[in-house]
Amino acid sequence: MAEATFLDSTELVLNMGPQHPSPHGVRRVILKLDGEKVLGADCVIGYLHRGVEKIGENRTYQQFTPYVDRMDYVAAVSNGLGYCLAVEKLLNIEAPPRAQAVRVILTELNRIASHLVWLGTHALDIGALTPVFYCFREREEVLTVFENYCGARLTTHAFRIGGLQYELYDGFEEQVKAFCDMFLAKVDEYEELLTGNRIWIGRLKGVGILTAEECKAYGVTGPLLRAAGVKWDIRKAQPYSGYDQYEFDIPTGENGDTFDRYKVRLEEMRQSVRIIRQAVDRIPEGPIMGKVPKVIKPPVGEAYVSIEAPKGELGYFVVSDGSPQPYRVRVRPPSFINLQAVDKMVRGGLVADVVAVIGTIDIVLGEVDR
Amino acid sequence: MASVPWEDELTKRLQDQFGDRILEFSTYLGQNFLVARPEAVIPIIEHLKLEAGFDYLVDVTAVDYPQRPERFDLVYILYSFSRNERVRIKTRIAEGATPPSATGVHLTANWLEREVYDMFGIRFAGHPNMQRILxxxxxxxxxxxxxxxxxxxxxxxxxxxxxxxxxx
Known part of the structure; x- marks a missing residue:
């Protein structure tokens, strides 16, 4: 038998994380490598598990609202919207039109903020240092709107079951419009930095491919599914909060690779601006809270309500036993389910692509672990 | 739960196929669900996937009712892209029962069932990696x-x- 030399390739198991500079929180990926080639990946998660679903069973319906913001803290407004809609469904009520319009505006602003965090950190992972500063600069404007509206920037607790707690502040419309006018040019600026950049293309094109069939098999939704060519967005498929009144397109990709996901998310930001502009122009007058009892006790029953969160389908399955506390709150987290496909996406690729793939899924570990 | 019966061509087909293994077809708040015997759940999910286009398993979860002899509700949520429709499949299982895994039909069930095991202690038979996840x-x-x-x-x-x- 020939003596082993350093040229022989052997399988190597490499631990990536839980503390690792490639961002997106605390998680561990166990990689099986043959040289630079990835043979498989296993995720170890749960480092941020706080038992959010258990907490839900031990709080009243209203008390639980701020907790949901702490799952996907980059898109707290979406989390709150999904939960409020689920409880409203159980109560069989709808928020008044004015509240719905404000909800749409804030949720779309939050989608932009979430995509900006993704774009900045993803580019940083790949080695482009500039975009993160640009992205966070514009995100700051969005967070200022949130701060002016409800006093919080990140975990906003913007909505209440049945509508909104706060009326709009003076100058809200102008500030949002000014943001829209400013922001579209900025998206072009990001494109200028990245889209034609040879390194960017080289690192992203053909990396981490998921076909439409694979996406469906793994339950992968959101921009990943759309980048694979499936024109599916819950805002269009099963509209909520009056999304059917607004005109917007669903951007799709063709190849289902990391580059297409980048293109899809950029276009989604432009479409969000389109929605916000329409909504802000015609915020109806009227009350901001529906008729909701002081103590919420939905009739015995259960409902599943999902929304198109920035990361994919965010669902709440709420079971009521008629008491003031939910009997069960199940959160269907898009990050958790999309992360499962990471093994499929990195298999056969290079170890350097693992960072690109984890970046492209756009996970927030607060939501993965709950 | 003040649910009303759910009847359409889909329920008719399922009724023909599975007979009394499906105990109930209902709609509550406009959401369709069916209650089935535990052994019928995976065949129903497979049938819905192959014959009715329910190709996306949205979620698998459980609800605990300790005072009941069959203590857990297992809940599967399915979606069909072609029909733009959601269906919930529910079944009741007792403590210690090992329902069959859905991983053979939908890959996404892998982590979802691991989470159900982690949080409720329900072990799925035939799961490739029945370990805690969180x-x-x-x-x-x-x-x-x-x-x-x-x-x-x-x-x-x-x-x-x-x-x-x-x-x-």
Missing amino acids: LPEEWQGHPLRKDYPITRQDDRWVQENLGIESAQ
Whole structure:
């Protein structure tokens, strides 16, 4: 038998994380490598598990609202919207039109903020240092709107079951419009930095491919599914909060690779601006809270309500036993389910692509672990 | 639950195929669900996937009713892209029962069933990797059971691994 030399390739198991500079929180990926080639990946998660679903069973319906913001803290407004809609469904009520319009505006602003965090950190992972500063600069404007509206920037607790707690502040419309006018040019600026950049293309094109069939098999939704060519967005498929009144397109990709996901998310930001502009122009007058009892006790029953969160389908399955506390709150987290496909996406690729793939899924570990 | 019966061509087909293994077809708040015997669940999911276009398993979860003899509700949520429709499949299982895994039909069931095991202690037969997913593997107890109070923790694990008396 020939003596082993350093040229022989052997399988190597490499631990990536839980503390690792490639961002997106605390998680561990166990990689099986043959040289630079990835043979498989296993995720170890749960480092941020706080038992959010258990907490839900031990709080009243209203008390639980701020907790949901702490799952996907980059898109707290979406989390709150999904939960409020689920409880409203159980109560069989709808928020008044004015509240719905404000909800749409804030949720779309939050989608932009979430995509900006993704774009900045993803580019940083790949080695482009500039975009993160640009992205966070514009995100700051969005967070200022949130701060002016409800006093919080990140975990906003913007909505209440049945509508909104706060009326709009003076100058809200102008500030949002000014943001829209400013922001579209900025998206072009990001494109200028990245889209034609040879390194960017080289690192992203053909990396981490998921076909439409694979996406469906793994339950992968959101921009990943759309980048694979499936024109599916819950805002269009099963509209909520009056999304059917607004005109917007669903951007799709063709190849289902990391580059297409980048293109899809950029276009989604432009479409969000389109929605916000329409909504802000015609915020109806009227009350901001529906008729909701002081103590919420939905009739015995259960409902599943999902929304198109920035990361994919965010669902709440709420079971009521008629008491003031939910009997069960199940959160269907898009990050958790999309992360499962990471093994499929990195298999056969290079170890350097693992960072690109984890970046492209756009996970927030607060939501993965709950 | 004030649900009303659910009847359309889909329920008719399922009725023909599965007969009395499906106990109930209902609609509550405009959402369709069916209740089936545990052994029929995977065949129904497979049938819905292959014959009716329900190709996306949205979620698998459980609800604990400790006072019932069949203590757990297992809930599967399915979606069909072609029909733009959601269906919930529910079944009742007893403590210690090992329902068959859905991983053979939908890959996404892998982590979802692991989470159900982690939180409720329901083991799925035929699952490729039936381990905890969010809590540490050695953790004692399954937190989303109703007899697991919110203040409880695995004292031994916390003391051994975190080096502190209590995490509460």
